[in-house]
Amino acid sequence: MAPDAGPGQAGSSTELADLARTLRETEARILAVAAGEVDAVLDDTGEPHLLPAARASLIATAATGRVVSDILDALPVNIAMLDTDGRIVAVNAGWRRFATDGGPGIEVPIAGVNDLDISLAAIGADEESGRRAALGIRAVLDGSLPRFELEYPLHSPTRERWFRLVATPVITHAGTGAAVMHLDITEEVLAERARAESAAMYRALFEDNPQPTWVHDPASLRFLAVNDAAVRAYGYSVDEFLAMSIADISPAEEVPRLLESIAADPDGLEAAGVWRHRRRTGEVFEVEIFAASMTFAGHRARIVLAMDVSHQVAAATAMQEKTQALEAAVADLAASEQRYQALVERAGDAVLVADGTGRYLEANPAAGELLGVPVDAILGRSLADFVERVDEVGDGSAAWQAFLAAGEMRGTVRLRRPGGAVRVAEFRATAHILPGRHLSILRDVTEQRALEEQLRQAQRLESVGQLTGGVAHDFNNLLTVIMGNAELLVDTLGDRPDARDLARMTLGAAERGAELTKALLAFSRRQALEPRPVEVNRLIAGMDGLLRRSIGEHVEVEFIRAAGLWPALVDPAQLEGAILNLALNARDAMPDGGRLTIETANASLDSDYAEHEVDLVPGQYVLVAVSDTGTGIAPEHLTRVFDPFFTTKPRGRGTGLGLSMVYGFAKQSGGHVKIYSELGSGTTVRMYLPRAATVHEEAPAPVPHPVAGGGETVLLVEDDALVRRFAEETLTSLGYRVIGASNGPAALSVLANRPDIDLLFTDVVMPGGMSGRQLAEAALELRPGLRVLYTSGYTENAIIHHGRLDPGLRLLSKPYKRADLARALRDVLGSG
Amino acid sequence: MNDDPGVIRLRLFIAGSAPNSARALMNVRALRERLGRAPVELEVVDVFADPQRALGAGVVVTPMLVVASGSSSRSVVGTLDDVPLVLATLGLEPG
Numbered sequence: 001m002a003p004d005a006g007p008g009q010a011g012s013s014t015e016l017a018d019l020a021r022t023l024r025e026t027e028a029r030i031l032a033v034a035a036g037e038v039d040a041v042l043d044d045t046g047e048p049h050l051l052p053a054a055r056a057s058l059i060a061t062a063a064t065g066r067v068v069s070d071i072l073d074a075l076p077v078n079i080a081m082l083d084t085d086g087r088i089v090a091v092n093a094g095w096r097r098f099a100t101d102g103g104p105g106i107e108v109p110i111a112g113v114n115d116l117d118i119s120l121a122a123i124g125a126d127e128e129s130g131r132r133a134a135l136g137i138r139a140v141l142d143g144s145l146p147r148f149e150l151e152y153p154l155h156s157p158t159r160e161r162w163f164r165l166v167a168t169p170v171i172t173h174a175g176t177g178a179a180v181m182h183l184d185i186t187e188e189v190l191a192e193r194a195r196a197e198s199a200a201m202y203r204a205l206f207e208d209n210p211q212p213t214w215v216h217d218p219a220s221l222r223f224l225a226v227n228d229a230a231v232r233a234y235g236y237s238v239d240e241f242l243a244m245s246i247a248d249i250s251p252a253e254e255v256p257r258l259l260e261s262i263a264a265d266p267d268g269l270e271a272a273g274v275w276r277h278r279r280r281t282g283e284v285f286e287v288e289i290f291a292a293s294m295t296f297a298g299h300r301a302r303i304v305l306a307m308d309v310s311h312q313v314a315a316a317t318a319m320q321e322k323t324q325a326l327e328a329a330v331a332d333l334a335a336s337e338q339r340y341q342a343l344v345e346r347a348g349d350a351v352l353v354a355d356g357t358g359r360y361l362e363a364n365p366a367a368g369e370l371l372g373v374p375v376d377a378i379l380g381r382s383l384a385d386f387v388e389r390v391d392e393v394g395d396g397s398a399a400w401q402a403f404l405a406a407g408e409m410r411g412t413v414r415l416r417r418p419g420g421a422v423r424v425a426e427f428r429a430t431a432h433i434l435p436g437r438h439l440s441i442l443r444d445v446t447e448q449r450a451l452e453e454q455l456r457q458a459q460r461l462e463s464v465g466q467l468t469g470g471v472a473h474d475f476n477n478l479l480t481v482i483m484g485n486a487e488l489l490v491d492t493l494g495d496r497p498d499a500r501d502l503a504r505m506t507l508g509a510a511e512r513g514a515e516l517t518k519a520l521l522a523f524s525r526r527q528a529l530e531p532r533p534v535e536v537n538r539l540i541a542g543m544d545g546l547l548r549r550s551i552g553e554h555v556e557v558e559f560i561r562a563a564g565l566w567p568a569l570v571d572p573a574q575l576e577g578a579i580l581n582l583a584l585n586a587r588d589a590m591p592d593g594g595r596l597t598i599e600t601a602n603a604s605l606d607s608d609y610a611e612h613e614v615d616l617v618p619g620q621y622v623l624v625a626v627s628d629t630g631t632g633i634a635p636e637h638l639t640r641v642f643d644p645f646f647t648t649k650p651r652g653r654g655t656g657l658g659l660s661m662v663y664g665f666a667k668q669s670g671g672h673v674k675i676y677s678e679l680g681s682g683t684t685v686r687m688y689l690p691r692a693a694t695v696h697e698e699a700p701a702p703v704p705h706p707v708a709g710g711g712e713t714v715l716l717v718e719d720d721a722l723v724r725r726f727a728e729e730t731l732t733s734l735g736y737r738v739i740g741a742s743n744g745p746a747a748l749s750v751l752a753n754r755p756d757i758d759l760l761f762t763d764v765v766m767p768g769g770m771s772g773r774q775l776a777e778a779a780l781e782l783r784p785g786l787r788v789l790y791t792s793g794y795t796e797n798a799i800i801h802h803g804r805l806d807p808g809l810r811l812l813s814k815p816y817k818r819a820d821l822a823r824a825l826r827d828v829l830g831s832g
Numbered sequence: 833m834n835d836d837p838g839v840i841r842l843r844l845f846i847a848g849s850a851p852n853s854a855r856a857l858m859n860v861r862a863l864r865e866r867l868g869r870a871p872v873e874l875e876v877v878d879v880f881a882d883p884q885r886a887l888g889a890g891v892v893v894t895p896m897l898v899v900a901s902g903s904s905s906r907s908v909v910g911t912l913d914d915v916p917l918v919l920a921t922l923g924l925e926p927g
Contacts, residue, residue, distance in 0.1 A: 030893065034893055034909055034910060035910060036852075037852050037855075037856075037895070037909070037910030037911040037913075038852055038893040038894060038895065038909060038910065039846070039847040039848075039850030039851065039852045039853045039893075039894050039895065040847035040850065040853075040879060040893065040894045041892060041893050042879060042883065042886055042887065042891060042892050042893070042894075044887075045883075045887070046879075046883035046884055046886055046887030047883060048847055048879040048880055048883060048886070048894065050847060050850060053851075054847060054850035054851060054852065054853075057850060057851045058848065058849065058850055061849065171857070171858070171861065175876065
């Protein structure tokens with residue numbers, strides 16, 4: 001431009017207009033030459049001149065640049081423009097705020113500083129992040145990276161910050177620069193971190209929870225999520241769980257309560273009680289449930305934690321059972337104690353508990369009864385204080401020690417009560433029933449022992465009776481012959497007085513023998529009794545004279561009659577004999593005089609009394625007691641006084657059969673005999689005779705037939721040849737015709753052939769299978785009306801029932817004399 | 833700059849960020865890409881910033897690309913849009 005051409009010069013407007021036109025044309029020409037693709041023209045000084053289009057474009061661009069700059073400033077992004085070397089050439093407002101955001105003392109370079117250096121020493125960034133940022137930006141600047149991004153912490157001193165660095169190339173005429181942008185991603189990072197923490201928490205609380213935990217739909221009860229612990233506890237896989245509902249793991253009876261529980265719907269995690277659940281295996285177990293409402297995948301749901309409390313429940317149950325068992329045991333113990341006390345108190349046996357030295361610490365009422373002292377008097381004493389003879393229990397301490405060592409002992413002791421009475425007791429002792437405590441049980445067996453003794457005695461008497469009965473039978477056969485023949489001799493030796501005297505002596509001896517056998521039979525209860533109702537008082541009164549003569553002047557006789565005495569059912573002759581025997585014994589017991597008392601009474605023996613006596617039936621009896629005031633009988637003899645031939649009298653003074661006969665008579669009559677005696681005080685014998693229902697008119701004593709013979713024919717049946725011969729001779733001598741037979745069958749044969757036989761005279765006991773009774777029955781069949789006379793050494797059940805002859809039977813007891821036989825025959829045949 | 837005779841030296845003269853200059857710059861960068869791994873040096877000279885260099889190189893308009901290869905030198909004026917034409921003009925072929 002010309003130096004003188006200035007805007008202020010007037011008159012040059014035309015020139016200016018020309019110049020402007022020229023300029024415009026020049027520019028148009030330039031554009032035309034350069035096909036519009038040029039921007040500026042350089043003049044010869046090198047000064048570039050922008051062509052109008054370029055100039056307009058740049059003006060527009062500048063305007064746009066300001067807008068863009070404003071926009072950039074408004075962005076919440078920190079932007080710096082770097083040149084090719086990384087120097088900051090421009091920043092936006094955000095970048096400038098780095099300074100203030102960074103807090104006091106932090107300076108952020110704005111321009112002219114190399115950003116790579118900044119990055120390497122980035123404020124708040126760690127060294128690694130700064131290095132990577134620098135490398136990344138350099139890669140963008142040299143074109144090897146089209147874009148670089150890095151998220152890194154860039155904390156300020158006041159707060160945590162994270163930025164995303166984005167570097168992109170910016171191409172300018174000066175080369176490739178870069179736009180480095182920092183986006184504040186702190187919130188994103190914190191949110192992400194919160195998400196991660198939340199997820200971790202979820203894992204910790206749910207997935208890794210050691211307790212079975214699940215989420216289910218409260219409406220359908222379907223499982224929405226389950227954790228591993230649930231899988232382990234219930235045995236279902238996660239997939240299986242998700243196809244199931246809670247009802248599938250609940251016993252049916254639990255479901256209604258389940259629905260009720262869900263209706264309560266607590267917001268917080270609350271205990272929902274103890275439930276029973278079922279494992280896949282079918283096993284049912286107890287769980288304590290904690291449940292809460294929650295939102296799961298946008299829906300209302302329930303989260304449940306199930307704690308297996310089976311073992312706690314089991315433990316609690318076990319504890320409860322233990323407690324109950326203990327309580328029951330305590331109760332049992334108390335009851336047991338009471339039972340024990342009651343048992344001991346009421347026991348019939350004496351129960352004693354002793355200490356280690358044998359001193360009694362406890363005793364029950366039965367012990368007091370047994371020992372005859374109050375229970376208190378037993379305590380502190382030992383067995384040795386109560387026994388009859390101390391030597392029976394040995395030296396107290398030694399025996400006690402032996403017992404303690406053995407642990408158990410049993411035996412019998414005789415105890416003496418304070419009054420002197422002796423009791424027999426069986427004892428059984430057990431040591432150490434409790435520490436230092438030893439038990440003794442004593443049972444009073446006094447009565448039992450006495451009864452046993454009676455039984456033994458009765459059995460002995462029975463067996464002796466068997467023996468003597470058998471002997472007597474054989475003996476009677478012999479005596480029959482001896483006596484009969486001696487009698488015959490006495491009759492026939494009238495012309496030889498010396499020989500006749502010898503025969504008489506023989507007869508007398510035989511008669512004494514017959515008395516003895518009779519006594520033996522009486523004792524052995526094999527005499528023939530003819531019991532009938534007897535008025536005992538009258539019978540005794542009738543004996544008065546006899547008794548007084550028999551016992552002599554020095555003994556006073558007293559007879560105490562009971563009024564209203566019952567009749568007795570006995571054989572009166574045998575009763576007389578028994579009373580006489582007792583009176584004679586009494587006399588012998590009172591050599592220096594004394595008193596004989598005969599007493600009668602009605603006696604009802606009840607079962608209590610009968611229990612203590614052998615072979616005694618309870619009932620009503622007529623008592624005849626014969627007492628003396630004599631020497632008495634020693635206890636050791638008392639048990640044997642009923643034995644035949646037992647006597648304390650001097651040799652020759654007694655047969656020893658008196659009491660035996662009384663005993664046999666009473667027993668055979670259905671009665672009983674008891675003897676009481678004390679040395680020096682006297683003896684009482686009590687006969688209990690059966691009561692008779694009525695008293696018959698006393699039959700007049702039959703007038704004995706005179707000894708007379710007859711002409712009838714007698715069939716004699718006797719197995720003993722000697723006796724048969726004697727009998728034949730006797731009968732023949734009496735005028736009878738006699739046919740003998742040795743046994744039943746032979747006799748029947750005779751009877752069949754001899755219609756002239758008038759009388760059958762038969763022994764009762766015969767060998768050959770037919771007894772006299774059977775023979776007689778058969779004979780009467782053959783010959784009705786035939787007369788029968790039995791004879792026997794003793795009577796058997798064949799003709800004696802319950803101690804009495806069957807009515808209508810005639811029995812001639814062996815041994816018999818000729819006169820007895822003659823009378824019996826006439827009696828049976830009739831006087832005529 | 834490098835005087836290595838094997839090196840193609842491109843020097844683009846522009847007028848700031850005027851539109852045609854900016855375009856030419858963009859095209860010359862693309863051109864450089866097309867030349868692949870051929871040793872190319874590119875120098876961009878803003879005539880506003882460094883007018884003396886333009887004067888020295890005899891540049892009268894911008895944008896103008898000067899290619900110096902060995903001792904010879906050729907130049908193209910314009911936006912360099914027609915790349916093949918530019919290459920042909922400059923005696924360059926894609927390598």
